Every structure is written in structure tokens, then in C-alpha cells.
Amino acid sequence: MQIAIDGPASAGKSTIAKILANQLGYVYVDTGAMYRVVTLAALQAQIDVNDEAAVTQLLPTIQITFAPGEPVQKVYYNGQDVTEAIRSATVTANVSAVSSYASVRTAMTDLQRSIAQDVGVVMDGRDIGTTVLPQAQVKIFLVASVHERALRRFKENQAKGRNETLAEIEHGVQSRDELDSNRAISPLRKADDAVEVDTTGMTIDAVVQKIQDIITNIT
Ligand code: DC
Numbered sequence: 001m002q003i004a005i006d007g008p009a010s011a012g013k014s015t016i017a018k019i020l021a022n023q024l025g026y027v028y029v030d031t032g033a034m035y036r037v038v039t040l041a042a043l044q045a046q047i048d049v050n051d052e053a054a055v056t057q058l059l060p061t062i063q064i065t066f067a068p069g070e071p072v073q074k075v076y077y078n079g080q081d082v083t084e085a086i087r088s089a090t091v092t093a094n095v096s097a098v099s100s101y102a103s104v105r106t107a108m109t110d111l112q113r114s115i116a117q118d119v120g121v122v123m124d125g126r127d128i129g130t131t132v133l134p135q136a137q138v139k140i141f142l143v144a145s146v147h148e149r150a151l152r153r154f155k156e157n158q159a160k161g162r163n164e165t166l167a168e169i170e171h172g173v174q175s176r177d178e179l180d181s182n183r184a185i186s187p188l189r190k191a192d193d194a195v196e197v198d199t200t201g202m203t204i205d206a207v208v209q210k211i212q213d214i215i216t217n218i219t
Contacts, residue, residue, distance in 0.1 A: 001026070001120050001219065002135070004128035007142035008188060009176045010149035012199050012207060013124040016142065018073065019208050021122040029115055030066070031125035031132070033075045034108045035099040036086035037064045041077060042098060049094045056103040064111065089164060092172065096179035105185050126180055129191035138215050139194035142207075148200050149173050 003026070005017045014030055021028035039049065041062050047054045067074040075083045085091070098104055112132045116123060123132065129139035144152075150170035157164055164172075180188040190196060195214050199207050 001137050002116055002133045003122045003138040003140070003215070004133050004136040004191075004194070005122065005124040005140045005142060006126055006129050006188070006190070006194065007140075008126075008149070008180070009173050010153045011142040011144050012152070012204070013142050014072075015204055016207050016211065017122045017124040019204070020211060023208075023212075024120065024122070026120035026122050027115065028073060029112060029121050029123040030073060030075070031108065031112055031123060031128065032095075033066075033073075033086060034064050034111065035095050035104070036091050037075060037077045037082060038062060038104055038108070039091050039095045039098040040082055040086050040088075043090060043094065049097050052101045052103070055098055055101060059103060059107050089162070089172075092176075096176050096183075100179070100183040100185065102185055109186075126188040127186035129194045130189055131186045134191070138218055139191050140211055140214065141190040141194040141196045143196060143198050144200045146170060146174055146177070 003020065005013050007013050014032070017030070018028050020026075038055070038059070041058055042049050042055050045058060047058060049055065063078050065076045067076065069083065072083060074081060075086060109132050112123060115121065116133060125132065129136060129141070147170065150166060150173050153169050153173065154164070154166045157169070177188070197207065197210055
């Protein structure tokens with residue numbers, strides 16, 4: 001079975017997707033992490049992220065792999081652990097530009113589909129239900145208010161000792177929503193057959209329970 005979880009930045013997709021995957025014994029695929037690795041690779045190579053041709057040239061040199069980890073899945077770029085590095089404010093600020101390129105989207109979509117070919121997956125992202133796995137049996141579109149999403153990210157950052165203000169994070173979340181929703185290729189959009197879940201004011205357990213109910217009803 002394939003479970004697609006899409007939605008805007010910081011709606012809780014990865015937390016929920018990971019719990020569901022563990023419960024179901026499926027593989028969790030964090031597609032946002034893949035776009036973040038490409039962005040990190042471009043920044044490390046000192047490539048201008050607005051230079052589509054240069055970012056495209058870099059693609060064949062990038063190998064992305066995952067390994068189970070707590071509290072988050074481990075992400076590797078050419079064998080190097082970049083789990084923390086891909087969450088930096090600089091990567092976050094540049095990932096929307098990099099993920100808007102056709103070459104990048106094709107490469108990541110191919111990789112995502114190949115992972116989902118042989119195993120059950122819970123895949124989270126922006127275009128999973130619409131483009132990557134349009135035949136997924138379960139499609140969830142997770143949303144939450146901008147303020148609540150920014151507040152969740154703010155608390156996470158504080159726990160990690162990062163010092164962005166709430167206003168800065170709120171601005172970043174809003175600007176990424178806008179870029180991700182308005183890009184030409186595979187924009188963030190709810191698939192017609194996806195079920196929308198608004199997680200504003202809901203606990204993680206309540207969201208997981210709600211999605212489990214949706215899965216039970218569908219399957
Ligand atoms: O889920 P995230 O915030 O880690 O994703 C980072 C960025 O990657 C997001 O701003 C847009 C892009 N992305 C995408 O274009 N398509 C996906 N399936 C997942 C993420």
C-alpha cells in the first residue's frame with residue numbers, strides 16, 4: 001500500500017508520517033529531505049541556487065540515502081550524515097528555489113517512485129498525491145494555521161538552541177507556502193481525492209488516530 005501525505009511547511013507531515021510508517025511496518029520517505037540535500041549540495045559547491053543549469057549539472061554527483069534513526073530518520077549525502085545540516089536556516093531559505101527546477105523534480109520523482117516500487121511506503125511532501133504516486137490508495141492533505149506551524153517550528157528550534165524569532169519563522173513559513181504553491185511544476189496542491197486534515201489545535205496522537213480512521217475507512 002502507498003500512503004501519500006502532502007501539505008505546507010511545518011504542518012506536522014514528517015512527525016505523523018514517521019509514526020504511521022512505524023505502526024504499519026512501512027518505509028517512511030521524507031521527500032522534503034531529498035530537495036534539502038540537493039540544496040545543501042549546491043550551497044557546499046558554492047553554486048548560485050538561482051543558476052538552474054549549474055544545479056542541474058550537479059545532480060548526477062548526488063547520492064541520497066536514508067537510515068532509521070531516533071528521533072528523526074538519518075539522511076546521507078554521498079555517505080555523509082547531513083541530517084542536521086539540511087535543516088539549517090540557509091538550506092530552508094533556498095530549498096524552494098532549487099525544488100522549482102524541472103531537472104531536480106524529475107530526478108527526485110524518479111528516486112521516490114523507485115523506492116515505492118517494491119515496499120509499502122508512507123511518503124510525505126508537496127506533490128506525492130498529485131504527481132509522484134497519483135495511484136496511492138490513501139492520500140492525506142495536512143494543514144494548520146500559519147501561526148501554529150511557525151510556533152511548532154519555533155519550539156523545535158529553541159530545543160536545538162537555534163535563535164530565529166517567531167516573527168522570522170512565521171515570515172519564512174509564509175514565503176515558502178507561496179513559492180511552493182505558485183511554482184510552475186508540481187505545485188503544492190491538494191489532490192482531488194485527498195482527505196484534508198486540519199491539525200490546528202490537535203495533538204500528534206489525535207492526528208495519528210484520525211488518519212488511522214481514514215485508512216481503515218478507505219482500505
Ligand atoms: O517538507 P520540507 O519543509 O522539508 O520540504 C522542503 C522543501 O522542499 C519545500 O519547501 C518544497 C520542497 N518540496 C517539494 O517541492 N516537493 C516535495 N515533494 C517535498 C518538498
